[in-house]
Amino acid sequence: MWWTTVGHLRPALLASAENFTVMIKNNIRFPAFNYIRRNILPELKDTDLKGCIYNRYTNPYCPIFRLGDIVSEAKENFGDMAVECFLCVSFVDEDKLRVVKKSRKKTLQQTKPLSLHQRKNDLASMRTLISVMQCGPSRSLPVQNGQSSGLSRNTDTPLLEKPQTGNQAWCQCGCCPPAATLHEQLCCRLGKGRCITSSPILSTLILSRSVLETALFYVDPLAELHEGAQLRHGAYAQFIRWRFGDSTPRDAVPVIPSCCMGRIRAEYPRPDGKYSGLRLHQAMHSQAEFNAQ
Numbered sequence: 027m028w029w030t031t032v033g034h035l036r037p038a039l040l041a042s043a044e045n046f047t048v049m050i051k052n053n054i055r056f057p058a059f060n061y062i063r064r065n066i067l068p069e070l071k072d073t074d075l076k077g078c079i080y081n082r083y084t085n086p087y088c089p090i091f092r093l094g095d096i097v098s099e100a101k102e103n104f105g106d107m108a109v110e111c112f113l114c115v116s117f118v119d120e121d122k123l124r125v126v127k128k129s130r131k132k133t134l135q136q137t138k139p140l141s142l143h144q145r146k147n148d149l150a151s152m153r154t155l156i157s158v159m160q161c162g163p164s165r166s167l168p169v170q171n172g173q174s175s176g177l178s179r180n181t182d183t184p185l186l187e188k189p190q191t192g193n194q195a196w197c198q199c200g201c202c203p204p205a206a207t208l209h210e211q212l213c214c215r216l217g218k219g220r221c222i223t224s225s226p227i228l229s230t231l232i233l234s235r236s237v238l239e240t241a242l243f244y245v246d247p248l249a250e251l252h253e254g255a256q257l258r259h260g261a262y263a264q265f266i267r268w269r270f271g272d273s274t275p276r277d278a279v280p281v282i283p284s285c286c287m288g289r290i291r292a293e294y295p296r297p298d299g300k301y302s303g304l305r306l307h308q309a310m311h312s313q314a315e316f317n318a319q
């Protein structure tokens with residue numbers, strides 16, 4: 027019974043939890059015999075339980091288990107379990123979402139999917155968004171750091187195909203800047219063709235300052251908008267809502283393609299130009315949150 031305890035723990039939690047202990051209290055009732063057995067023996071006193079840790083040989087009646095021991099009893103490696111991480115990928119030329127396991131050898135672009143998931147069309151939130159956009163752009167609040175040079179330019183002019191920003195072997199769209207880690211080496215496309223950032227919807231839906239401000243104030247009506255990072259993070263979140271939405275399978279972290287990350291960062295840059303990239307363990311703690319700086 028107690029194996030399920032481990033199954034429900036998040037990998038990121040496991041990473042630091044090898045020495046954590048759990049106390050298992052369990053009753054098994056046999057109604058036909060009106061008989062109850064507990065896993066904690068009746069003769070065990072509180073003082074016996076204090077500080078004991080289960081060991082098959084030296085302390086077999088102790089109900090307190092070390093998480094690392096539970097995992098090794100199940101013939102699993104704690105370290106492997108702790109770093110197991112699932113990512114969710116959406117290609118513009120494929121109508122399904124992919125779940126892939128993070129690889130230590132291959133780029134995310136090249137990693138084979140474990141499963142494919144139908145994308146749900148979230149038309150309700152689309153309608154809400156359109157109604158917001160029909161009200162026209164809100165008065166932009168001043169942004170001190172990392173501000174964009176102006177939103178109107180982007181909403182007025184559809185984006186054209188961007189010049190090639192690099193020649194990454196894994197990039198199919200020609201717009202992906204270099205990405206430091208394998209799990210960030212992801213293009214918007216599966217096969218060669220036009221980049222998703224060339225679509226006019228990117229500027230209205232993802233990069234529009236008024237849309238991002240509206241989303242921010244929707245969540246926190248009295249939020250103070252004082253740095254570009256808020257808008258950049260808002261744009262990441264907006265992208266994920268748009269391309270993944272509620273279709274993201276549980277425990278898979280959605281990853282934004284490199285070309286789109288580059289586009290968002292160009293619009294709402296960090297003043298020092300240093301981005302920490304996707305922090306998977308933190309991202310796993312809060313599914314919807316994309317923790318790239």
Ligand SMILES: [Zn+2]
Nearest residue numbers: 197199202213
């Ligand atoms: Zn690309």
Ligand SMILES: [Zn+2]
Nearest residue numbers: 199214221285
């Ligand atoms: Zn692209």
